[in-house]
Amino acid sequence: MSAQYEALEELEPGIARVLAHNPSAFTYYGTQTYVVGSREVAVIDPGPDNPEHIDSLVEAVGPRKLVAILCTHTHRDHSPAAAPLAERTGAPVIGCAPLALETVGPRADASFDGDYSPDRVLGDGESISIDGRPLTAVSTPGHTSNHLCFAYGDALFTGDHVMGWSTTVVFPPDGDMAAYMASLHKLRKRNDRIYFPAHGPPVTNPQQYVRHLAGHRMQRERQILKLVNHRPLDIPEIVASAYPGLDPRLTTAAGGSVYAHLLDLERRRLVSRSGDIWTGTGSASRS
Incomplete structure (x- = not known):
C-alpha cells in the first residue's frame, strides 16, 4: 500500500480511491473510498464520519456530477460519511439495506451504523448508470446480512466480503458462515478481472484468491x-x-x-x- 491519506489516487481509467485516515487491526491502513466514473461519478464506501475525509471526497468529485453514494454495508468504517457527503453534494445514498444490530457483548471490529438511511436500496442484480455504463449490485451476505459488492465492467468492488490483506471477520449473530461460503461460491462463478476491496491492495487473481479463501x-x-x-x-x-x-x-x-x-x-x-x-x-x- 503506497497511497497517501486523503489524496485522490487514480488506479486505472475511471477508478480512483481516497484512503481514509482510520488505520487499525481491522481496517489495515484504513478504509478505501472509491470514486468511479469520469464525466459523472459514484462514491463507493464513503467511510467514517471524519471531516477531513469528507472534505477530501468533495474535492475528489470536484465539478463532476455525483450520481450516487454507495455503501457495501453499514459498519462504522464504511457508511457514516454517507449522510454528510449527501448533504454537501445533494447526491442520493444508494446501496445496501439499513441494518443496526449488535452482538451479545463487545465486537472486535467496527460496530453498526444505526444512522444509515438510504434513499434507495439496491437488490441483487439492480444497477445504476455511471457514464452510461451499469454499476450493478451483487448480493454477498456473510460478513453482514446486508453486504453488497458492486460490479463495474470487469471490476468488482468487494467491500469487506473479500479483502486484499486478510480474511473477513464473520461475527454472529449477523455474520453467517454458511452465507459467507455461499457468497464466495457465487463469486467463483463470475468472470471478474480484478477486485477492489475496501481494505488492502487490489486482488488481481480473483478466481484463485476466492478458492484460497474458501479452502482456508x-x-x-x-x-x-x-x-x-x-x-x-x-x-x-x-x-x-x-x-x-x-x-x-x-x-x-x-x-x-x-x-x-x-x-x-x-x-x-x-x-x-x-x-x-x-x-x-x-x-x-x-x-
Whole structure:
C-alpha cells in the first residue's frame, strides 16, 4: 500500500480511491473510498464520519456530477460519511439495506451504523448508470446480512466480503458462515478481472484468491471439528488451540469466527452444545 491519506489516487481509467485516515487491526491502513466514473461519478464506501475525509471526497468529485453514494454495508468504517457527503453534494445514498444490530457483548471490529438511511436500496442484480455504463449490485451476505459488492465492467468492488490483506471477520449473530461460503461460491462463478476491496491492495487473481479463501475456511472448519471431536471445549479453549500466537487484539474476532463455524456445524448436526461447551458428534465435515 503506497497511497497517501486523503489524496485522490487514480488506479486505472475511471477508478480512483481516497484512503481514509482510520488505520487499525481491522481496517489495515484504513478504509478505501472509491470514486468511479469520469464525466459523472459514484462514491463507493464513503467511510467514517471524519471531516477531513469528507472534505477530501468533495474535492475528489470536484465539478463532476455525483450520481450516487454507495455503501457495501453499514459498519462504522464504511457508511457514516454517507449522510454528510449527501448533504454537501445533494447526491442520493444508494446501496445496501439499513441494518443496526449488535452482538451479545463487545465486537472486535467496527460496530453498526444505526444512522444509515438510504434513499434507495439496491437488490441483487439492480444497477445504476455511471457514464452510461451499469454499476450493478451483487448480493454477498456473510460478513453482514446486508453486504453488497458492486460490479463495474470487469471490476468488482468487494467491500469487506473479500479483502486484499486478510480474511473477513464473520461475527454472529449477523455474520453467517454458511452465507459467507455461499457468497464466495457465487463469486467463483463470475468472470471478474480484478477486485477492489475496501481494505488492502487490489486482488488481481480473483478466481484463485476466492478458492484460497474458501479452502482456508474449510480447513478451519475441519480443525475445529477435530478439536471438539477429541474432547468437549468452550470457545476460548478452541481459540487457544486453533490460533497459537494470536495477536491479543484479534482474540475477540477469532472467537466470533469460531462461533460462526460452530453454529454452521450445529445446523448440520456435526456438533452439539451444552451451555458454553461444544462437543463433536463424530461425523465428518463438508468435503
